[in-house]
Amino acid sequence: MLTEKNPEVAPPAAAEKPPVLVVDDEFGPRESIAFTLSGEFAVETAERAKEALAKIKAKEFDAVVMDIRMPEMDGIRAVEELRKIDPEVSVIMLTGFGTLLTAQQAMTAGANQYLRKPPDIAELIDAVRKQSAATRLRRTHAKAASSALSMNEALKREMAQAEPQVWQGRASVELVHDLNNPLTVVIGYAALVADEAGVLAQRDPALAKKLIEYARVVEKAAEYCRHLSENWRTASKQLPQFDRVDLVAIAQEVRAVIFFGDAAIEFAGGGEAWVKGSKFELMRIFQNLFKNALEAGATRLVISAAARDGKVELTVADNGAGMDADRVKRAMHGGFTSKASGTGLGLSICRHLAGAHGATFTLESEAGKGTTVRLTFPTVPQG
Secondary structure (H helix, E strand, O other): OOOOOOOOOOOOOOOOOOEEEEEOOOHHHHHHHHHHHOOOOEEEEEOOHHHHHHHHHHOOOOEEEEEOOOOOOOHHHHHHHHHHHOOOOEEEEEEOOOOHHHHHHHHHHOOOEEEEOOOOHHHHHHHHHHHHHHHHHHHHHHHHHHHHHHHHHHHHHHHHHOOOOOHHHHHHHHHHHHHHHHHHHHHHHHHHHHHHHOOHHHOOHHHHHHHHHHHHHHHHHHHHHHHHHHHHHOOOOOOOOOEEEEHHHHHHHHHHHOOOOOOOEEEOOOOOOEEEEOHHHHHHHHHHHHHHHHHOOOOOEEEEEEEEOOEEEEEEEEOOOOOOHHHHHHHHHOOOOOOOOOOOOHHHHHHHHHHHOOOEEEEEEOOOOOEEEEEEEEEOOOO
16 A cells, blocks of 8 residues: 655755656545655646546646546546647556556557556555656657647748748858758757756666667757758858768668657668768758658658669668659659758758769659669779
8 A cells, every 4th residue: 555655766956847647536546546645746636537637637647547447437538628628748657457458558549657556655656756756757859749730831831922042041040950850950959868867866777868868869969950050151261071981870870860869760780881971961851861761651761771883772662642743753853842840951961962962863653652762873892
């Protein structure tokens, strides 16, 4: 039973406590859970699902701990209604009637985690802590995405009113387009690091390692943004410096830094593909190709590389919506997009940057059958 707070877990010293809502129609378990969490979290309680929904409408919580078995409206139905109000908040379901079917129903309804009732004290605190952090990260990303969408809409209106007629104008639009993703990463990870840093002294050493990893991702994304900005500033004065680089390693870094290691992005073979080029300009190519594929509904995106006849061919094949011949032609010319928040610049940027590297860019696509992009580079000798 939950009768005391975990003596091994100390609350944050100065950080504001994350708000948590505990929902249970039984007074004893409800107050016991609330007391257990109160050392580290700002806890509110509700004895009915309708009361909980009213509180969630009035205030944002970082986590909701909810019993499945309640009168009037059970926890599964309550989660379905809750998701209409707040899609980001983490929900931890509790039940004394723990079966696999009940767990599956709870997760399908929108719960994030499932614990048996009464839960182990340490397990409960750890679950609420992790799910609260996940909620904050999702809220940060949602706000960043909304901001990026507003920027894109404003950009599209500007383009409609006065389409850029000179190279400088087009380059500015491309820069804003390419900065959206890495800046979103910087914002998201910076917020997470800030949240976790406030409780570093009260956590185990593993957290310090996690923070270092987050900081490195932030550093890489910021370095990428810095390059894009510097490239625009000096574009009219000098060409980017080309070095011997591995295309596969660059694509893997883009997956890790820009797309949070998305499991949908796969690598076939795992070999190397050495060419002469600018690392950050090549990152822009992969960023746009991966983003286009994922936004077209792809659930699998495979990158493969092969050396043949003195050239390196890299392919990016996805199982997304694909395009018919007319859309392929319009997309390759630039300015065409089927996405509500798109600018139609992605493939045009890829073609331009591939050409600057002496590479050919071809696109094969069929509606309903996905898209394959082939980039063929001159190879460079090892050494």
